[in-house]
Amino acid sequence: MTTPLLRPSPLLRLGTRGSKLALTQAGLVRDALAAAMPALSAPGAIEIVAIKTTGDAIQDRPLSEAGGKGLFVKEIEEALLTRRIDAAVHSMKDMPTAQPPGLAIAAFLPREDARDVLIAGDVRRIADLRQGAVVGTSALRRRAQLLHRRPDLQIVNLRGNVETRLAKRAASTVEATLLALAGLKRLGMAHVGTPVPEDEMLPAVGQGAVCIECREDDARTRGWLAAIDHAPTATCVAAEHAMLAVLDGSCRTPIAGHAILTPDGGLHLRGLIVKPDGSEAIATERRGPAGDAEAMGRDAGHELKRRGGPGFLST
Structure with missing residues (x-):
């Protein structure tokens, strides 16, 4: 009788959502760790x-109606806290502004292009969509910015992964939709649409960034993740999330923000709040030393909050 060979237990278990994009991003983290740490290359x-989240299960209504941010990470964080996994790979734009006690974001991959992409057949610009065109999106940020520029558009809820939304657009369920360019690039599908300038559609906070979360007391995993952490991305996201935290942002509020590092070693942050119906938008920006990223973000958030006044984001 032949004794079956026992597979060695993995040294590191990475949790992620089960979509094709999420698994692709987890694969990028795995490959980066294997390249940086000989112990993880075998x-x-x-x-x-793969872990199914509440956000994946809800397909019949906007996430803003089901609880907002955190719906794509809750079950994965629970797996971390119960030690079923050692680290979690997330799209940063899905992350709340604070982690549960005992968990921390320990690393970022280099950020991809943060812009949105318009997918509308031969139409390349939002301005060129026909009068009253039906546009599908589940993101309040995209909806509000679209209506601010084009109040004539009909915005309908469009949920699902990248492939599902593209299929609905191809089947003429909607005339146009918008997706994150970063995800399309990681899936080798950047050709399906046209990037929208940030002056027309400011990205979501954290868009294009992949973060890795782990337990605060797990020194071994934190050491491995430190080897792949991309500090420039961490700095830019810190500014954006500091702004978001002041605004108490979630999926229920149309908030946008994007920070970049400048050639002179500084940081440029742009922030935007929009009324849900698109009737008013308030923008701000900050420039300063990269070391002041979080302070700049907080300052920008306080300005937007002051200028918007009570109830701006809920009217």
Whole structure:
């Protein structure tokens, strides 16, 4: 009788959502860790664990009606806290502004292009969509910015992963939709639409960034993740999230923000709040030393909050 070979237990278990994009991003983290840490380069050293989240299960209504931010990370964070996984790979734009006690964001991959993409057949610009065109999106940020520029558009809820939304657009369920360019690039699908200038559609806070979360007391995992952490991305996201935290932002509020590092070693942050019906938009920006990223973000958030006044984001 032959004794079956026992597979060695993985040294690191990476949790992620089960969509094609999420698994692709987890694969990028696995490959980066394997390249940076010899201990993790052996076959089977890193296991990717797909976890279904509440956000994946809800397909019949906007996430803003179901609880907002955190719906794509709750079950994954629970798996971290119960030690079913050692680290979690998230799209940063899905992350709330604070982590549960005992968890921390320990690393970022280099950020991809943060812009949105318009997918509308031969139409390349929002301004060129026909009068009254039907546009599908579940993001309040996109909806509000679209209506601010084009109040004639009909905005309908469009949920699902990248492939599902593209299929609905191709089937003429909607005439146009918008997706994050970063995700399309990671899936090798950047050709399906046209990037929208940030002057027309400011990205979501954290868009294009992949973060890795782990337990605060897990020194071994934190050491491995430190080897792949992309500090420039961490700095830019810190500014954006500091602004978002002041605004108490979630999926229920149309808030946009994007920070970049400038050639002179500084940081440029742009922030925007929009009324849900698109009737009013308030923008601000900050420039300063990259070391002041969080302070700049907080200052920008306080300005937007002051200028918007009570109830701006809920009217």
